[in-house]
Amino acid sequence: MVKVFDLNNYHQLCDLLAEQDPDLAGIMNRYGYPPFWSRPNTFESLVHIILEQQVSLASALAALNKLKAKIGEINPESFLQLNDEELKACYFSRQKTIYVRDLAQKIINGALSLSALALLPANDIRIQLKNIKGIGDWTVDIYLAFTLHHCDIFPIGDLAVVNAVKSLKKLPKDAKKEDLLEISNIWKPYRTLAVMLLWHFYLEERKVKI
Template structure:
């Protein structure tokens, strides 16, 4: 079973990270504990995460709310009844229309079982989800962190996390992701909660862009 965290253990893990890393202790002292962001383990949640790829949180939520207005309950079966035109009217791009259809079909066919993921290891979940077009490592990281509360995820596909580590540690802009991964080794096995603290630090900066914004890759998908 993967290591997870809960509301009852969250603050104590933050404190443990503060003991491991004085910079985190300073974040907690200056800004308090970060929210424990969570989401339910549903098809709608995964649709929401796909919508958040490479756009603002506000834009993604606007599209999700438009979809909710149209079909009331966001389920695979109801989404598959919509035409591409109807999804475009819900502010879905052509690519994200395709991605959400692939996901809906995978759930309806039994290829993907969200409840089963609750008992599976990170890499097994990652392998199954990344087999679907339009879902990559960033999307899976957000799902593992916010939905399943797996405790040791460091989402280096997220620009806010990358920039927060550089700011907190005074690292140069050209620091590579490989070097950031090495820097994050000290936060194991709580890198998810460390990421929450990093977002807290980042959001405390003046006019930061939204967190949870996947970094575009060469194939233009947040993977």
């Protein structure tokens, strides 16, 4: 059975990690609990994650809001009615237009069911989602963590997480992914909760520096 977290056990699991790792405890002591970041299991949420690929969160949200202003509810059918120029006006790049169209078409033709995904193990979800153009491991990891709330996800492709680990554990800037993954093993089977704390640390530290 897939281990998931929710609002009922979120703080409890953060406390458990803080007991195991003094560095994570330090984040909690300084900044408190991380927000309960969560998104519904919808087409819109996956579109949002695709938009966040390799751009700032603010840019992705601007594109999502522009799309929402254009079509109202963001669903596969409405999205596929937009032409290239209309999507460009919503800040969609050519590549992301291709990606989201492929996602929309697969949902409409029944090749992908988001409700069915929620019942599957992480590896099976990864296989299905990576059949969509433009969806790789980072997108799947964010979906598993934010939307389905799987407990043990570590998005090694996420720059904020990588930089937070390096800073927190005082690693060199050129530390290898293998070193980061080895450190993440101490947080199993609740690495997603550690990631929430790491994002919290990263965002709060940036506020301090600004």
